[in-house]
Amino acid sequence: MAKKSMLLATPSLVQGSVCEAQLLQAYSASFFPVVSNKCKACHVVGPGLGAFASPDINTSLASFRELGAARIKANAVNPNHKPPYTGSQNQPDIDAADAVWTAASSTYLTCLANSGDSELQMKTAEKAMEATAAVKILSWDLNSETAVGTQPQPVRFSIEVKVASVKVGTEMMSGYVFTNPKISVSQSGRKFAIDGFSIWVNGQLQEEITTYKNLKRVANIDEINLMPDTNTLLMRTPMTEDKIAIEFAGLQETNENDKPPEVIAPPAGGATPPINNAPLQTFRQLVAATGVIGKNCIACHNGTRTEAGLNLTNYTAAKGAVVVNKSADSLIVKRMLNSGNPMPPSGRLPSLDVDTVRKWIDSGAPEL
Ligand code: HEC
Numbered sequence: 215m216a217k218k219s220m221l222l223a224t225p226s227l228v229q230g231s232v233c234e235a236q237l238l239q240a241y242s243a244s245f246f247p248v249v250s251n252k253c254k255a256c257h258v259v260g261p262g263l264g265a266f267a268s269p270d271i272n273t274s275l276a277s278f279r280e281l282g283a284a285r286i287k288a289n290a291v292n293p294n295h296k297p298p299y300t301g302s303q304n305q306p307d308i309d310a311a312d313a314v315w316t317a318a319s320s321t322y323l324t325c326l327a328n329s330g331d332s333e334l335q336m337k338t339a340e341k342a343m344e345a346t347a348a349v350k351i352l353s354w355d356l357n358s359e360t361a362v363g364t365q366p367q368p369v370r371f372s373i374e375v376k377v378a379s380v381k382v383g384t385e386m387m388s389g390y391v392f393t394n395p396k397i398s399v400s401q402s403g404r405k406f407a408i409d410g411f412s413i414w415v416n417g418q419l420q421e422e423i424t425t426y427k428n429l430k431r432v433a434n435i436d437e438i439n440l441m442p443d444t445n446t447l448l449m450r451t452p453m454t455e456d457k458i459a460i461e462f463a464g465l466q467e468t469n470e471n472d473k474p475p476e477v478i479a480p481p482a483g484g485a486t487p488p489i490n491n492a493p494l495q496t497f498r499q500l501v502a503a504t505g506v507i508g509k510n511c512i513a514c515h516n517g518t519r520t521e522a523g524l525n526l527t528n529y530t531a532a533k534g535a536v537v538v539n540k541s542a543d544s545l546i547v548k549r550m551l552n553s554g555n556p557m558p559p560s561g562r563l564p565s566l567d568v569d570t571v572r573k574w575i576d577s578g579a580p581e582l
């Protein structure tokens with residue numbers, strides 16, 4: 215409770231900006247002079263390439279944090295990136311900058327933790343991602359593997375990660391796919407509530423991942439899967455240096471019992487509710503045996519049995535029933551939401567499944 219009064223006396227916003235100011239100071243004495251000079255031929259105007267070489271230090275730092283120190287360092291000394299600007303000649307400057315920056319980053323986390331900013335109170339330690347095309351399980355014991363400022367708890371958490379390539383428009387991009395987040399309590403008889411969690415990569419909150427924001431579950435000694443059968447895609451070029459941490463929202467001991475999520479039926483007719491927690495999936499993922507369309511549609515809409523002439527196993531054919539970026543106007547979604555004559559004919563699917571299809575359409579309906 216001492217924490218609370220401290221929080222009132224020193225609003226975290228004020229303390230938080232003190233932490234930010236210290237970090238900015240460290241940046242001006244480390245990476246800023248290096249990148250704003252050596253990379254200015256190309257990295258001044260964002261957002262595509264990153265604006266970390268901007269002469270404006272705030273713009274530069276924002277972009278630097280967005281991309282992450284690991285990528286900046288790797289490209290700066292990579293002779294294949296943009297010689298003669300990049301290569302081993304930059305190593306001494308990068309090493310010197312990195313020493314200052316690494317120390318400042320850890321001071322920054324401690325500073326935030328001391329500021330009473332509850333955002334940082336429940337976070338795992340960072341772990342090397344080391345993801346490949348094969349599924350890897352990352353797990354944490356929150357009794358010991360916690361971030362600075364986090365109170366240890368008898369909670370275990372794991373999530374699966376792998377690297378996958380996805381076609382966005384005409385471009386092939388690679389990223390991380392997360393699945394099967396699981397939680398359990400390591401002491402019998404104790405229960406912990408969890409509102410949700412977010413994923414941090416290289417010290418940056420990955421805001422695009424909203425899938426796990428609103429879970430509201432209670433964990434006990436038996437492990438629960440917080441979101442089965444759901445792939446969550448994070449578009450960013452995987453780097454060997456990438457580190458991951460998990461930040462929990464509302465993780466605290468409770469007497470309540472777990473209430474597994476109810477399936478909320480979407481409103482009838484064309485009215486489409488906002489897309490909340492649906493993962494972004496590609497066509498290939500949706501039609502896979504475990505995907506929403508694969509599980510619920512292709513038994514009747516394939517190349518052999520082609521009800522209503524609609525073959526949902528074929529990308530081009532499926533797109534005939536889709537208005538790209540307009541899920542509410544897309545025949546597939548209209549029929550999935552239609553209460554009188556739904557697809558599948560056996561009855562409407564859970565809203566998360568419908569939202570997963572909608573999100574695919576509203577994200578440009580990527581194929582791979
Ligand atoms: C001559 C132009 C040019 C210069 C100079 C240059 N870059 Fe780049 N950089 C690019 C382009 C183009 C891309 C995007 C495509 C690619 O990765 O080649 C890029 C991409 C990047 C990325 C993003 C890679 C990713 O993983 O998404 C980073 C980080 C980066 N550069 C760092 C640097 C650093 C650090 C320097 C200076 C030491 C630098 N670059 C100098 C042109 C340049």
Ligand code: HEC
Binds near residue numbers: 512521555
């Ligand atoms: C048990 C078989 C069956 C399943 C499973 C099934 N459908 Fe259908 N579907 C049909 C039949 C039969 C029709 C034609 C009659 C109708 O429109 O109601 C049809 C029609 C449609 C149409 C209308 C096509 C047009 O041109 O009018 C769409 C769109 C559609 N289905 C989408 C889906 C989607 C999406 C799924 C899965 C979420 C699905 N269907 C699952 C049997 C099925």
